[in-house]
Amino acid sequence: MEIKNIKTFGDLKKANYKSKSIKDELRDNLIEKIKNNETTFEGVHGYENTVIPELERAILSRHNINLLGLRGQAKTRLARLMLNLLDEYIPYVEGSEINDDPFNPISRYAKELIKEKENDTPISWLHRSERFAEKLATPDVTVADIIGDVDPIKAANLRLSYADDRVIHYGMIPRANRCVFVINELPDLQARIQVALFNILQEGDVQIRGFKLRLPLDIQFLFTANPEDYTNRGSIVTPLKDRIGSQILTHYPNDIGTARQITEQEAKVLENQKKSVVVPDLAKDLLEQIVFEARDSEYIDAKSGVSARLSITAFENLLSTAERRALKAGDEKTTIRLSDFVGVIPSITGKVELVYEGEQEGAAVVAYNLIGEAVKSLFENLFPKIEKLKKQEEEGPYDDVVSWFFNQKDGFELLDDLRDKEYKSILDAIAPLDDLLGEYQSNLSKADSYFMKEFVLWALVEHKLLSKFRFTEGTQFKDPYGSFISGI
Numbered sequence: 001m002e003i004k005n006i007k008t009f010g011d012l013k014k015a016n017y018k019s020k021s022i023k024d025e026l027r028d029n030l031i032e033k034i035k036n037n038e039t040t041f042e043g044v045h046g047y048e049n050t051v052i053p054e055l056e057r058a059i060l061s062r063h064n065i066n067l068l069g070l071r072g073q074a075k076t077r078l079a080r081l082m083l084n085l086l087d088e089y090i091p092y093v094e095g096s097e098i099n100d101d102p103f104n105p106i107s108r109y110a111k112e113l114i115k116e117k118e119n120d121t122p123i124s125w126l127h128r129s130e131r132f133a134e135k136l137a138t139p140d141v142t143v144a145d146i147i148g149d150v151d152p153i154k155a156a157n158l159r160l161s162y163a164d165d166r167v168i169h170y171g172m173i174p175r176a177n178r179c180v181f182v183i184n185e186l187p188d189l190q191a192r193i194q195v196a197l198f199n200i201l202q203e204g205d206v207q208i209r210g211f212k213l214r215l216p217l218d219i220q221f222l223f224t225a226n227p228e229d230y231t232n233r234g235s236i237v238t239p240l241k242d243r244i245g246s247q248i249l250t251h252y253p254n255d256i257g258t259a260r261q262i263t264e265q266e267a268k269v270l271e272n273q274k275k276s277v278v279v280p281d282l283a284k285d286l287l288e289q290i291v292f293e294a295r296d297s298e299y300i301d302a303k304s305g306v307s308a309r310l311s312i313t314a315f316e317n318l319l320s321t322a323e324r325r326a327l328k329a330g331d332e333k334t335t336i337r338l339s340d341f342v343g344v345i346p347s348i349t350g351k352v353e354l355v356y357e358g359e360q361e362g363a364a365v366v367a368y369n370l371i372g373e374a375v376k377s378l379f380e381n382l383f384p385k386i387e388k389l390k391k392q393e394e395e396g397p398y399d400d401v402v403s404w405f406f407n408q409k410d411g412f413e414l415l416d417d418l419r420d421k422e423y424k425s426i427l428d429a430i431a432p433l434d435d436l437l438g439e440y441q442s443n444l445s446k447a448d449s450y451f452m453k454e455f456v457l458w459a460l461v462e463h464k465l466l467s468k469f470r471f472t473e474g475t476q477f478k479d480p481y482g483s484f485i486s487g488i
Helices: 009-014 022-035 051-060 075-085 108-120 152-158 191-196 198-202 238-243 256-266 271-276 281-296 309-329 338-349 356-361 363-382 399-406 420-428 431-440 446-462 482-486
Strands: 065-068 089-093 123-127 132-136 148-150 168-170 180-184 206-208 211-213 220-225 246-249 412-415 467-471 474-478
Touching: 009 108, 009 123, 022 051, 022 075, 022 220, 051 065, 051 075, 051 246, 065 075, 075 132, 075 180, 075 220, 089 108, 148 206, 191 198, 191 238, 198 206, 198 238, 206 211, 256 281, 256 309, 271 309, 281 309, 281 338, 281 363, 281 446, 309 338, 338 363, 338 446, 356 363, 363 446, 399 431, 399 446, 412 420, 420 446, 431 446, 446 467
Parallel strands: 065 220, 065 246, 132 180, 180 220
Antiparallel strands: 089 123, 148 168, 412 474, 467 474
8 A cells, every 4th residue: 555645535435445443553564574474573672482482471361451560671672562562554644643543533623633634634644753752750750741631821822611622732642642651660659649540541531620532532542560569669550550460470581501692682782802712602691691690699689670670781791891902901802801801890790689698798899709709600601510528548620730839839819901912921821721721611712711710710719719809909819728839
């Protein structure tokens, strides 16, 4: 159908256009996508077998929907992606404030215009991108904002009495007629405002001041809410919950692979950063493992959640840390080092809510310890498990590395801003590390092997086989008992 040739109501009838409600529109287009095995919510990962099937069932049931989950669980993204299930264009009565369907007008303006001009009524077309309205629920939101109020200026200009419904100024919800309307953080909306939504959801009635209006609005409502809000800031009133057809629980990624996919998709990385900074696979896994450790940490409030934005901003900070180091050193290209992870601490401290014990430790200390815990967790998947109890005569796979440090009376230092050449030569001096990697990680590339070497040192520290001291310019590794034995 060539919409540019359809400019009047008569043209629309001749084209045999069939009008449908937005819920039917979403349902029909979803059915087509499912039949054609198309992806319905592009760019959302980890929900393929959980959230998305439930969301599709709610759309097929023509329900209003509440997405309930912690921060950073793609609730708003899912809401915005529903636009892809709408028709590309829909017709509306030209000049209508509330996108009146010419076949089913609901405003006084549209009804009078169609009555006057009939088939000559001018028609405009609304693109799917314009059919999304979003409101963040804040304590200052009023009924006038979302539903409407009497406009005294309009009444004065048109010389109308307050009894005339033309003096009404429509709020966001009526103006979102035939659109997807999202209210974010619903529990933050005052109870009296939530009450105002009752009739709109169930009967389609709009109540503005003393007017008896019958506006059967055609809206797909989608709400988002955080379980934490139910106790900390507010709640969803029971009658409103009763009128929401489906409540769907969102969640964080269940595995590192999915989390990496999300981070790499969402992180804003410049092309020259991609060319100048090489990121080993293990570094990407370690970054995601830090977030997994944070969600399980006794120092972090689990009810508040740890957003997926933590790993996204941390990845951006990680690249910038390496980029800055390379710029200072004059290297055109560099590889991520484990010491660069100190640069992601600001991304962690600003995105976690600490419990009392965490506040006592300090946000920076908690963040630094999370890096160590993540190293420890991943190490067990890559190398033999370190047995705490073993017979004295038995040799372990890490004995040679620990012995090397025992002979370093002044310790072993890795400075943060070393040039790549110097950094590699210092790590190459630890010959037992090459033997260890050769036996258990022989498939590593040359570039990745240096990250792995530093990773092994951090892991041995976490297992108390080495000690580590962080100073302003870098990190010092030592044998934990060598100094006592030698008398230093």
